[in-house]
Amino acid sequence: MKTSKSNTSSILIDRAWRLLVQPATIGLLLLVASLILLVGPMNAIPSSVTYSWWTAGYQAEGMARAAASLLAMAGVLGIGLLFNRWNLVKGVPSDAPSDGAKSGKSTWIPAIGVALMSLGAVGAALLWMFAQTSISATNVSLPVGRTIEAYPAESGTGFMRVMLPSRLKVRSLDIEAGVAELELSKVGEAGVVQPLEVGRPVDIEGMRYALVGIEYDPRVVRGVFSSRDADTISATASLGDTFKVTVDGPEYKVTQVIRDYLNILGPAVEVESETTGRFWLFQRATPIKNFETPNGLRLDTLESAPVAIIGVSRGEPTELFGAAGIVFLLGLGLFLAKRDRVFGKTKDGEGAWSLNEAHSLEEVS
């Protein structure tokens, strides 16, 4: 029998379609994509024992792109699969007997559910994979009072310092309320104070800051200072902070904080001011006899200082991801709402489709 050229190619396309548009083919593509995601990060396991690998930023642009293209291919083939099903359902008369299970008109709901779920899931996963190709978000632990002007971010080859548009400082931290006060300042300018609540990220100058958590880290300590002067105000300061104990008195800077000096002398803090230079303050008795601290400065006690964990990221929009999530949830609802089984005749003979059907223990191919 003679076949024309166009006929041959249409048969070829038909064959390719039947070969490719199969659950197993899509499964195979997804299997490779998942292996990339599962095995890829193993390259980055550090040789020494550390707990940080699992949660530290990791970047492999090439792998993320490879997984994304496989996923996209699988998504396209998935559309073909649902198209096949639609063709099958179209040929089923609404009163077709199908051993008690529903068929025909009422069966589109779970299939639409699956289509929406796939759309949402593939879309969200693709968004996630493309997000992996940019600079990662980083959690920065910031004790109250410490100022930073850059944060470390993973960049494929190692950590790199990402400059912040302004210098960042945590001015205060209310642990009960879960609120931190950020101070953003440029060199030589007065800072802008921005309150930051847990669960409410704030976008400033293209960066997004989020209060991810508050640690009461016993390892970070601050001193509580006062002086023997009558008008003293007690002040707290951590390493690197400056403080005053009288309104018009000198400003001191904390240069060292030690819990137990030489393991016998107890808590000690080294402070420095322009007029006095550096000197040590001890909570207990001074080891040097007849040593008078300038202005009668005293170290009352050392206490644990709270540490704010600030998530810093380039403020990329997450709305699209949220939209994908809503599409997925809608699909999930439709998928679960109805049982579905379709029998029909196709060109190749009897065909059957079953989705979300747990009512029968009978075999359907």
Add this chain to the structure above:
Amino acid sequence: MKSLYFVILVSILGGFVSTVFRSEKLAKGAGIAIWILLVAAFIAVQQGILDSAGAVLLTVGLTAMAAFPIVAHEAVRKQAVWALPMLLVPLAGLGTITPLVDRNSVMLVVAALAATVAGLSMVLGAAVLRSPRGLMAVPVATLAAVTLLGFTRSPLATGFQLPLAGPDGPVYWELASVEGMPEGLRLLTTNTSEWFVGILAFFAGFELLLVFLVLLVRDEAKLKKAAHVFKGLPVAISLIGLFRPDSLALPDAQPYRDFTRLALQTRQVDPIMAESARFLQTDGLTLDRVGMRPDFVLLAFGALVLMFAGWKILKELPDAPLASRDLFARGVAFLWLGWFLTMFFQASLMGSLGLHAPGEWIHLGLVILSTSLLLLSWRHSTRIGSRFAAWSPGILVAAWVLFAAVAWSYRSILGFSVTLG
């Protein structure tokens, strides 16, 4: 608002309870009612009327709905109901590990974990509906996970390590703040107990024997005879319960001191300072039961799965491939839901889609792996498809269990970029 919670909760409970009745009409009505309420709840969460507690209810409700037709059908109900307690075991373990500061996000974490565990329980249910052989990967994975946790518990000691606790909780080796290293050093103290590890090994050996029995005995009648060995499982479990070490000794301080010295040297501090480091508690040390909780949960989970397999063999329950596939599909849908909720948590807390961490890569990798195995086993009457359909649900649950254990060994929860204390 509280009344809304109440209505949702009651409807979910009602949904479960109504499945007990045989009337399909009643079950159907309850299903529709739950569906309408859940849509309302979801809109309420979106509009901010409900907080993230609503998200939890939403998840639980969807789970109820997902389990619904399975439970409603009499022929399958008897099997599926048995799969439910298995869901509770890992949940009980997970419920104890949400130490995040922000109380609202904790609810979202719980919802995400609930969705994931619900998904896994459905995949497990899919394995349960098939031949017991497909289930055997799960107990093997739990044993591997316990071994992994034991061996990675301390970076300073080799072998299976047990966490120590004194009257004031876990025991730490501590170096107080010194000049040049103001943050000091704190290490969790572990030690081993040969006879207790021996008991664990005995238990593992017994479980492995059962696994090989199911895998190797092909003759159904012989297998049924041999399955009476499964009755020894409760005895083996109670061994662990009865013989817990009541007193454990402190480990040799030398490795801890060496490590401290090394840490000081890298900070260019005189290593002599390491001499002041010490164990914070020295008397009345026992096994840290809180620290061992994941291990016990894993052991109990593996044992439960095995007990179920044994029960299935003895009762000669039938193979149900289609119902199994359906449950598998639902499970995969819920694993995706869990991933979405995890990402929502990351986005709401950090304002970004996570930290690009390996844990996040592996989480999404597992979800896609689940989808791919589902699709590969979809045509379960073909030769390759039937192999996948019979084995992949069990292997999938095993993979999740193993990676959850890896996450835990890095002091983290699978999918969440948080390091626990």
